[in-house]
Amino acid sequence: MSAAANIPAMTPARPAPDSVTNAAATPDKEQPYGALGLKPDEYARIREILGRRPTSGELAMYSVMWSEHCSYKSSKTYLRQFGTKTTEKMRKNLMVGMGENAGVVDVGEGWAVTFKIESHNHPSYIEPFQGAATGVGGIVRDIISMGARPVAVMDALRFGAIDSDDTARVVHGVVSGISFYGNCLGLPNIGGETYFDSVYQANPLVNALAVGVLRHEDLHLANARGVGNKVVLFGARTGGDGIGGASILASDSFSEGGPTKRPAVQVGDPFAEKVLIECCLELFQQGLVEGIQDLGAAGISCATSELASNGDGGMFIELDNVLLRDPSLTAEEILMSESQERMMAIVTPEKLAGFLAVVAKWDVETSVLGEVTDTGRLIINWQGEEIVNVEPRTVAVDGPVYDRPVAYPAWIDALNADSAASLPRPSSPDELRTQLLALVGSANLADKSWITDQYDRYVLGNTALSFPDDGGMVRVDEESGLGFAVATDANGRYCQLDPYQGAQLALAEAFRNVAVTGATPVAVSDCLNFGSPENPEVMWQFSRAVEGLADGCLELEIPVTGGNVSFYNQTGDVPIHPTPVVAVLGVIADVGKRIPSGWQDEGNNIYLLGTTSLELDGSAWAGVVHSHLGGRPPAVDLAAEQALAALIAAGSEQSLLASAHDLADGGLAHAIVESVLRFGVGARVWLDEIVSRDGVDVATALFSESTGRVLVSVPREDDVKFQGLCEGRGYPVLRIGVTDNSGELEVQDQFTVRLDELARVHRGTLPQHFGAVVGQ
Numbered sequence: 001m002s003a004a005a006n007i008p009a010m011t012p013a014r015p016a017p018d019s020v021t022n023a024a025a026t027p028d029k030e031q032p033y034g035a036l037g038l039k040p041d042e043y044a045r046i047r048e049i050l051g052r053r054p055t056s057g058e059l060a061m062y063s064v065m066w067s068e069h070c071s072y073k074s075s076k077t078y079l080r081q082f083g084t085k086t087t088e089k090m091r092k093n094l095m096v097g098m099g100e101n102a103g104v105v106d107v108g109e110g111w112a113v114t115f116k117i118e119s120h121n122h123p124s125y126i127e128p129f130q131g132a133a134t135g136v137g138g139i140v141r142d143i144i145s146m147g148a149r150p151v152a153v154m155d156a157l158r159f160g161a162i163d164s165d166d167t168a169r170v171v172h173g174v175v176s177g178i179s180f181y182g183n184c185l186g187l188p189n190i191g192g193e194t195y196f197d198s199v200y201q202a203n204p205l206v207n208a209l210a211v212g213v214l215r216h217e218d219l220h221l222a223n224a225r226g227v228g229n230k231v232v233l234f235g236a237r238t239g240g241d242g243i244g245g246a247s248i249l250a251s252d253s254f255s256e257g258g259p260t261k262r263p264a265v266q267v268g269d270p271f272a273e274k275v276l277i278e279c280c281l282e283l284f285q286q287g288l289v290e291g292i293q294d295l296g297a298a299g300i301s302c303a304t305s306e307l308a309s310n311g312d313g314g315m316f317i318e319l320d321n322v323l324l325r326d327p328s329l330t331a332e333e334i335l336m337s338e339s340q341e342r343m344m345a346i347v348t349p350e351k352l353a354g355f356l357a358v359v360a361k362w363d364v365e366t367s368v369l370g371e372v373t374d375t376g377r378l379i380i381n382w383q384g385e386e387i388v389n390v391e392p393r394t395v396a397v398d399g400p401v402y403d404r405p406v407a408y409p410a411w412i413d414a415l416n417a418d419s420a421a422s423l424p425r426p427s428s429p430d431e432l433r434t435q436l437l438a439l440v441g442s443a444n445l446a447d448k449s450w451i452t453d454q455y456d457r458y459v460l461g462n463t464a465l466s467f468p469d470d471g472g473m474v475r476v477d478e479e480s481g482l483g484f485a486v487a488t489d490a491n492g493r494y495c496q497l498d499p500y501q502g503a504q505l506a507l508a509e510a511f512r513n514v515a516v517t518g519a520t521p522v523a524v525s526d527c528l529n530f531g532s533p534e535n536p537e538v539m540w541q542f543s544r545a546v547e548g549l550a551d552g553c554l555e556l557e558i559p560v561t562g563g564n565v566s567f568y569n570q571t572g573d574v575p576i577h578p579t580p581v582v583a584v585l586g587v588i589a590d591v592g593k594r595i596p597s598g599w600q601d602e603g604n605n606i607y608l609l610g611t612t613s614l615e616l617d618g619s620a621w622a623g624v625v626h627s628h629l630g631g632r633p634p635a636v637d638l639a640a641e642q643a644l645a646a647l648i649a650a651g652s653e654q655s656l657l658a659s660a661h662d663l664a665d666g667g668l669a670h671a672i673v674e675s676v677l678r679f680g681v682g683a684r685v686w687l688d689e690i691v692s693r694d695g696v697d698v699a700t701a702l703f704s705e706s707t708g709r710v711l712v713s714v715p716r717e718d719d720v721k722f723q724g725l726c727e728g729r730g731y732p733v734l735r736i737g738v739t740d741n742s743g744e745l746e747v748q749d750q751f752t753v754r755l756d757e758l759a760r761v762h763r764g765t766l767p768q769h770f771g772a773v774v775g776q
Contacts, residue, residue: 017331018056019385027053036063042400049394057380057387060332061395064298065305068567071399074533075565078543081550082560090559093522100221101142101294102212103561105523107587110216111476113484114148117156117209117527117583119566124206127265128173133181134268134340135208140185141273141294141343144280147220148212151460152474153182155192155208156488156527156581157451160201162443162769167196170204171770178208179454184270185277188463189455190472192488196443199492202571207527207564207581211486213476220284222293224311224346224372229290231304231315232352234359234366235276236341238299239325241267243336272341279362280343288347288355295342301335301395303344305378308392311346314373315392319382321367331382346372406543407536416497418630420622421614425699432699433751435625436669437761439703442624445666446765447677464591468678470513470662471586473594481590487513488584491665492577493618494633499541500548503580504636507552508707509664510584515645516660516710518595518652519586524553526563526582531575533567541578549580555638558584593652597661598678599713599739604658606683606737608668609644609726610709612694612701620666621703640708647729648710656718656725663709669702671711672737676745677759685737686748693734698750713739 016022023029033043036059046054046062054062068074083098095112096104102116120135136153143150155178160167182189192209224231283289293303300322308315322334329337347355352368359366373379378395380388426432439445449467457466464483465473471487489510495502507524514521526549531538553560569576588594599606616622617631651657659678663671668690676683690701714722726733746752 017382017385017387019387020055020389023055024052029053031059033059033063036060037067038063042066045400050390055387056332057335057382058390060335061301061305061388064301064336065395066399068533070298070302072565073400074402074404074567075542076401077403078546081546085550085554086559087554087557089557094559094561095219096146096221097559098562100562101145103523103525104146104219105561105585106216107476107482107484109477109480109482111482112214112216112219113211113585114143114146114214115209115211115486115525115583115585116142116562117207117488117525117581118564119527119529120206120208121204121529121566121569123265124174125170125202125204128170129177130265130267132174132177132206134266135206136178136181137268137270137273137340138296139208139210140187141296143210143212144277145222145292145294146212146214147218147284148214149281150187150210150212150277151462152190152211152472153187153209154190154472154486154488155206156490157192157194158200158205158579159196160204161198162196164201166201168770174204174206175451175454181268181270183456185274186459188457188459188466190457190463190466190474191486194448194451197492199576203569203576205529205569205579209488209525209583211474211484218284220291222291222307222310224307224315226290226348227312227372227374228349229372230347230349230352230368231317231370231372232345232347232355232366232368233322233342234345234364235343236269236272236339237323237325237365238329238334238337238342239339240329240333240337241265241339243333243338266338266340268340275362275364276341276343279359279364282358283345283355286354286358288351288358290346290348293344295344297338299335299337299339305392305396307344307346308378309396312372312374313392314375315370315378316373317370317380319380321369323365323367331387404533404539405536406539408540409537415630416632420616420619420626420628420631423622423626423628425697427699429751432702433753435621436702437753439620439624439666439670440673440758441761441765442620443765445620445670447763448766449763450766450770464594465517465596468674469517469597471517473517473519473588473591475591481592483588483591485514485517485519485586485588486583488581489513490579490581492579493623493629495545495578495580496629497618497631497633499545499578501633501636502578503545503548504552504638505633505707506580506582507549508636508638508641509662510582511556511641511645512662512710514584514586515648516595516597516662517586517588518593518649519588520649521558521584521586521645523585524558524560524582526560526580528563528565529569529576529579529581530567531570535575538575545578545580549582552638556642593655595652595657595660596678597659598675599659599681600679601658602681602739602741604713604715604739605719605735606685606739607712607714608690608709608734608736609647609712609731611706611732612690612696612704612709613706614696614700615704615706616700619703619705634705634707637708643729643731644708644710647725647731650725651722654721656714656722657712658715659713661711663711664705667703667705668711672745673758673762675711676755677762680755681739682742682744682755683737683739684746684748687736689734690736
């Protein structure tokens with residue numbers, strides 16, 4: 001052993017904290033506001049608010065809380081439409097709306113459902129596994145903070161081109177991260193969607209949704225009220241992961257140099273979160289907390305400033321009391337850290353002992369950081385010095401609001417003029433068969449079981465519908481059978497052609513996907529994924545998409561309960577297609593009357609509800625067969641969607657429908673293929689009546705993506721009742737086939753495909769690119 005080895009290691013002395021007193025005495029000190037994501041005018045405004053330069057701690061807080069991700073500074077002016085374009089019917093069952101951790105809807109029988117969807121896009125490109133895993137963890141904690149028990153998760157995913165090597169890296173990491181975190185939490189993953197497109201090559205979209213259930217009386221909101229009440233941090237210790245994630249990573253675009261911001265990605269521990277769930281629910285059940293706030297983006301900076309802003313306006317914090325994984329962290333790093341599995345509670349002094357007993361029972365580490373005050377100031381001390389003294393609303397609420405320049409895209413008229421109607425369409429049986437198989441095996445229409453088989457969809461024992469049905473469904477009440485259904489949808493190709501109409505098409509499809517399960521749609525959450533807000537053309541896309549979604553919700557009379565905006569999804573100057581992901585929640589009185597998406601018995605009649613037009617612009621057929629994107633997206637008739645949903649709900653209530661599958665990507669052709677493959681029951685289909693009634697050719701009948709259409713199967717004994725139902729409601733309907741045990745899909749007078757060939761093509765695409773299906 002050398003002599004040097006006997007010298008004890010020296011811990012570097014921490015620099016003296018940048019106190020409020022020091023900040024006032026050193027007004028000219030240069031500060032790295034630009035590196036923290038602040039613009040020069042924003043930094044100047046902070047100095048004006050404080051009447052001095054900010055301390056390093058205050059600068060850290062403002063930088064994360066004024067980031068695009070946390071402040072919605074470029075989107076606020078547009079998002080207000082979701083609150084102003086409402087009706088009394090939309091507000092009737094809305095218990096908690098926008099502005100809280102998650103929206104809450106009354107679903108009857110004293111039950112409420114809370115749900116929300118959020119993005120974790122940029123972290124999932126840098127570190128796909130942890131980025132996706134912590135996206136699940138974060139949205140679940142939002143649900144917990146409302147007083148609800150999480151009961152399901154779902155995810156909407158967008159990746160780059162399926163044949164890119166980097167896509168494989170991201171797909172493996174993201175899917176593994178989602179499955180790891182959700183499966184360890186014991187939450188069923190009941191649905192979602194996955195798309196591949198080169199526009200997402202360096203900007204994958206990972207939008208995570210969670211749903212929780214609660215009794216009305218168990219609803220809690222997060223605020224810091226009651227002078228003298230204690231501010232308690234509990235859960236995992238604070239570490240160096242995720243520092244500045246909201247300001248540096250989620251509020252900026254990637255440069256051409258690729259991923260360079262690994263330290264900003266959080267690290268998750270689902271087992272710690274599972275304990276945290278049970279601990280929080282017991283704290284709520286015993287009435288030991290005034291409110292609980294999760295620590296997600298911006299960490300302690302967000303939790304303290306938001307709780308104080310929503311309460312009596314004052315809070316005092318001793319930052320030295322924060323339990324650390326890494327004792328070398330500076331005060332600024334502690335304030336900015338986005339370490340996962342942490343919660344902050346407001347506890348009255350007389351209930352503190354009971355609170356500490358519960359967290360000790362669950363072996364959850366806890367520290368009392370401070371208390372609620374009536375000073376109107378958020379004051380934070382560190383090492384005996386005051387390092388933060390701000391009015392909390394200036395941090396959490398009254399940040400900058402931008403009216404960004406908006407410009408009509410110079411390229412969009414030419415894009416809209418380039419219609420797919422002029423593309424050659426197949427006419428011979430062989431061409432039709434070949435193109436159908438091409439669509440069935442294409443990246444976006446191929447079977448996604450390679451992904452979904454990695455998720456546990458039945459844990460907890462209340463899953464009524466899941467993959468590959470159009471919507472997920474969960475039972476809420478075992479005695480009555482009350483349940484909810486949820487579905488997510490978006491089509492970036494449509495939105496590139498027309499963001500207003502594209503957003504309404506996403507809403508209409510999610511609405512329809514919930515309706516075909518037998519549930520009645522009641523509420524919306526959204527995750528709006530766009531390029532840089534500093535690009536006027538992107539802001540035009542965003543403004544039109546929000547307007548379309550708000551107008552659509554108003555017409556359908558279902559409220560937006562909350563959601564998320566994700567900007568800066570672009571590489572260099574090239575933005576992604578506008579991708580507003582819409583999640584629709586529905587309610588069903590009895591999950592026993594749910595409707596699957598495919599037929600299970602031979603001899604059922606197959607009906608097409610709705611009419612078909614020449615609407616191939618932006619379609620899967622145009623993209624797969626012709627590599628084409630142009631024209632105008634399909635027309636949207638939301639009144640017809642409402643009528644269709646009501647018809648299906650009535651059919652469900654009367655148990656008339658053996659199956660129901662919405663028509664969207666891939667049109668009637670893809671809906672039939674998925675219906676026959678759902679349970680392996682064949683069908684004979686004829687198109688003559690569609691061609692005759694709607695004035696379209698056979699290719700259009702198969703591949704058009706006209707909206708307001710659903711494929712249903714009806715047992716023969718219910719045939720007369722079903723036709724009477726359609727006639728009574730005046731909805732267009734045609735009998736177009738019959739189910740059989742032939743082991744084939746026959747399109748009469750055109751072509752026949754054996755089910756085993758369809759299955760091989762449909763199920764082979766993802767394994768071909770990413771490896772064998774799990775478990776095979």
